[in-house]
Amino acid sequence: MELGTHPWPGVRPFPTTHRSSADDICRSLRHELRDCGTWLHTQPVPLEPFAVSRSAYDELFTAARELLNLLRRAVLEAAPTRQGRLAAVGVRPTAQTFPFFVDDDAFELRHCDAMARPDVVIGPDGPRFVEFNVSGAFGGPTETHGFGQAWTRLYGGPERTLPFTVDDPFAARADLFEDVCAELGLPRAVALVGNRVDRRGETTRYFDGEAAYLRERGFDAEVLEPRDLPQKVSRTGNVRFPLALRYFSPGDWVSRGEPLAPVHAMIAAGCILYPPESSYLLANKRLLAWLSEGAPWMSDGDRRLVHRYLPWTRVIQEGKVRWRGDPVDLRQLLTAHRESFVLKPAVGMVGHGVVLGRSCPRPQWEAAVTRALGAHDAIVQEYVEPVRYQLEMIRDPGTQPYRVAVAPVLSPLLFGGRAGGVYARYYPDGRSGVIGVAQGGAMENVVLAAAT
Incomplete structure (x- = not known):
């Protein structure tokens, strides 16, 4: 698209x-x-x-x-x-x-x-x-x-x-x-x-x-x-x-x-x-997880806003989470649906420490999940598949313009x-x-x- x-x-x-x-x-x-x-x-x-x-x-x-x-x-x-x-x-x-x-x-x-x-x-x-x-x-x-x-x-x-x-x-x-x-x-x-x-x-x-x-x-x-x-x-x-x-x-x-x-x-x-x-x-990404999960102080309007604009996000810890309406074990969820998720340090910048499930071999992904579950310093977020934009560009002056999605x-x-x-x-x-x-x-x- x-x-x-x-x-x-x-x-x-x-x-x-x-x-x-x-x-x-x-x-x-x-x-x-x-x-x-x-x-x-x-x-x-x-x-x-x-x-x-x-x-x-x-x-x-x-x-x-x-x-x-x-x-x-x-x-x-x-x-x-x-x-x-x-x-x-x-x-x-x-x-x-x-x-x-x-x-x-x-x-x-x-x-x-x-x-x-x-x-x-x-x-x-x-x-x-x-x-x-x-x-x-x-x-x-x-x-x-x-x-x-x-x-x-x-x-x-x-x-x-x-x-x-x-x-x-x-x-x-x-x-x-x-x-x-x-x-x-x-x-x-x-x-x-x-x-x-x-x-x-x-x-x-x-x-x-x-x-x-x-x-x-x-x-x-x-x-x-x-x-x-x-x-x-x-x-x-x-x-x-x-x-x-x-x-x-x-x-x-x-x-x-x-x-x-x-x-x-x-x-x-x-x-x-x-x-x-x-x-x-x-800037701490734990806050995004709190909002995504829902906090007692949030109004119905707050929850609708979060549902509209935030991807599903949770703090990585052992136990059950609610995923698409059902309670599931987080480790099992991340292991079974690797391509659907991204691991991110709770405190981080410029992409350091981010692990993209769909771009990561399964053994490396499972090791990253295990490390994050033990360290309690990361969040997991549902991957958002980006839509594309046909942008016109040029390599150098004198070359032919072209478009890339x-x-x-x-x-x-x-x-x-x-x-x-x-x-x-x-x-x-x-x-x-x-x-x-x-x-x-x-x-x-x-x-x-x-x-x-």
Whole structure:
């Protein structure tokens, strides 16, 4: 089944009357997103964005907001204390994991859902949200901004009448920062704390565009890498930036020998690391399992929402689960129906540790199931067979354009509830399965809504 005939997206291919030539599109995208960690210089380049109807586009964001609210509610209902919430999701904080909690628990919980990037697969019954990335470190904003800028230039006639509308993640996040600074009485100054190594770049260009945009919006903004941090806290303990976007994972830095002490020094000097540490609790996949199974506090409307948009998901543990209306032993279910399921670490990112049953030999699958049942640190999710989209692409300037039926993963970006565009990843050879950009070489693009 292809997205073009699927009832959900209402795909409307954008008019190409005034579209730039294929060669110009290829060169423009490679220039716009240079040194930003994409594979545009080595993989086939898309000649168009993914196109959907306005109603389908809006549905992604409506569902994303409502599900994110349920994830936050699940964390709040898990326990009345921080330690209780951590225990409920199976997390033991260490100096490398969850190192930046602040004493103000009300602030942590009020802002834990400020930034989110769910990952969505369009299946035979429409969109299914397979996970939520909730933090400041997820990829997508810079890529989505760059593609949006490029498509805006590359489409449209002399009057620049575009066949689509563009939501800009930089604008949405700047609006959020304005709200945060106003709420906390802070001057408009934001540091983007990240590392070019995390984004596979040779320069800080991945972060520079957003910093420049923030300066245009009246913020004092600067990109700070690990080596820059000690210089930003004076000997008297003052810090230039009262707010810092946490564009990194502590585990990544520690694994490369980057010290976290300068970050702690910034916090001690009065800098607020944003979003707060509790955002990572919402990214724990156990919460998706709780919602899928149903919690006592959920209303009938909550359950209908979850049934509509979440695939069947459970925490992996010995015992019985309800599968398609019947109680069954989980181990036996996973062994008998390997091709129907995916194993995922409860805490994980960029596809690490994900085991896809249909792509895994039976002995390896059964060993992974046994390990997960013993470790109590994973979830199992029903596999969503993706529908396809016929995307036009080109290998290099001067070559012939062609189309491939690809299986994209779509990611609506949310900043303080605001729509920041839809980031998309796919394999240009049409493969489906675990999508990985850094390790797997997946190509990137955006989803744009038809203007009419």
